[in-house]
Amino acid sequence: MNYIYGINAVAEALKARGRAFEWVGVAKERHDLRLQRVVDECRRNGIAVRFLERSELDRMAGNNAHQGVVAVTSAKQYNDLADVIAAKRAEYSLVVVLDGVEDPHNLGAILRTADAAGANGLVIPERRAASVTGTVTKVSAGASEHMPIAKVTNIARSIEDLKSENVWTVGLDERSKQTYYELDYKMDCALVLGGEGKGLHDLVKRKCDFLVSILRRISREPQFGKFSVVAFNIQEQRVLYRQESADRIDFPALGGALQSIKLGTVDTKRLQQKHGDTEFLTELIQKEIGADDHPDALVFAGPKVMLDASVPEDSLKPLTGIDYPVFYMNYALNPQAVPWRDSISRAVKVFRGTEYTISKPRDLWFSISEMVSRIVKLKLGRSSALPAR
Numbered sequence: 001m002n003y004i005y006g007i008n009a010v011a012e013a014l015k016a017r018g019r020a021f022e023w024v025g026v027a028k029e030r031h032d033l034r035l036q037r038v039v040d041e042c043r044r045n046g047i048a049v050r051f052l053e054r055s056e057l058d059r060m061a062g063n064n065a066h067q068g069v070v071a072v073t074s075a076k077q078y079n080d081l082a083d084v085i086a087a088k089r090a091e092y093s094l095v096v097v098l099d100g101v102e103d104p105h106n107l108g109a110i111l112r113t114a115d116a117a118g119a120n121g122l123v124i125p126e127r128r129a130a131s132v133t134g135t136v137t138k139v140s141a142g143a144s145e146h147m148p149i150a151k152v153t154n155i156a157r158s159i160e161d162l163k164s165e166n167v168w169t170v171g172l173d174e175r176s177k178q179t180y181y182e183l184d185y186k187m188d189c190a191l192v193l194g195g196e197g198k199g200l201h202d203l204v205k206r207k208c209d210f211l212v213s214i215l216r217r218i219s220r221e222p223q224f225g226k227f228s229v230v231a232f233n234i235q236e237q238r239v240l241y242r243q244e245s246a247d248r249i250d251f252p253a254l255g256g257a258l259q260s261i262k263l264g265t266v267d268t269k270r271l272q273q274k275h276g277d278t279e280f281l282t283e284l285i286q287k288e289i290g291a292d293d294h295p296d297a298l299v300f301a302g303p304k305v306m307l308d309a310s311v312p313e314d315s316l317k318p319l320t321g322i323d324y325p326v327f328y329m330n331y332a333l334n335p336q337a338v339p340w341r342d343s344i345s346r347a348v349k350v351f352r353g354t355e356y357t358i359s360k361p362r363d364l365w366f367s368i369s370e371m372v373s374r375i376v377k378l379k380l381g382r383s384s385a386l387p388a389r
Contacts, residue, residue, distance in 0.1 A: 002075050004137045005066035007034050012142020013071065014041045020074040023048040025057055027068035038069055061134060076132040079148040081158055084121035085165050087148045093167055093188040097123040099155050099204050100195030104130045108139025111147060121148035125155050159207040162190050171200050171208035180212040299327045299371065326353030327371050
């Protein structure tokens, strides 16, 4: 028995007519227009509707994110690779190939983005990868029901098949010296993305026509600029890692430095020494932001901590005229347990910077892609460094 849930997911599945519906469960207490449209569509198609308690819908969906509607359907019907190639939606084909994406939330987000970008469809492996589940359908906002998705036994062989159909294959690899914007995409193209942990397999890399990087280099060309990264341990009042005026973020070195931090923990005894910690943070911020030879962006990375006293704002006022973006990646394995703002977030707020909470790997990659995007737009003159208050 297969379940899909969420208003958009169920509504799009009804429109796509790619699944057989057994029945649809609806929360008794919901009577809004959006849900009524789903009920009306079910009745037009002769699909039984059952009005259930929310607890029963929670059990069916496996969570409480169903928005009051869960459908019992047949399994997702996958396509052949030839179907994906043939489903051209624009002048040039765009096929998305996933080499081992395991997180269903990531698969759903990629499906949603690929659909919005006009992609033909997706190619995913049969084993050691996420398939289309109720969670994927929900996160994709129903895009999984419209886009052709081919499930193949061998990604490397499928890349060869794409190339035999004159589709150029572009693999994303952080070690590539060629950045993604240096390639002309006016061609029938397949983007090949690796899994969350190891990226592209070596054989898949070798099969690709091109390898490009999104995050590998922030070059010193006019589009981009210099980075400074500061990782600190507030409880020990010491900087763990610093990069100054670097042309790329050294993620392995940054990760190695952060391994010594007990992420998700707060030392209550240390928190009682508020004044010493505040002085440390003030000095750190003044040193990094107040330097004459400032970078094009400043990234603070550190554990989420709580201090009653914030960094004194009067000591930060002389620095508020900075014209480059400031970011703060706070590490908290259980952000629900520490929902407060800490001293660095208060300081970053003074600079109208952006804070990201990192509690899982996908949070890290999301924050990095957002930061790089803002910096690139700034250097190209498409946006201001600081958002309006």
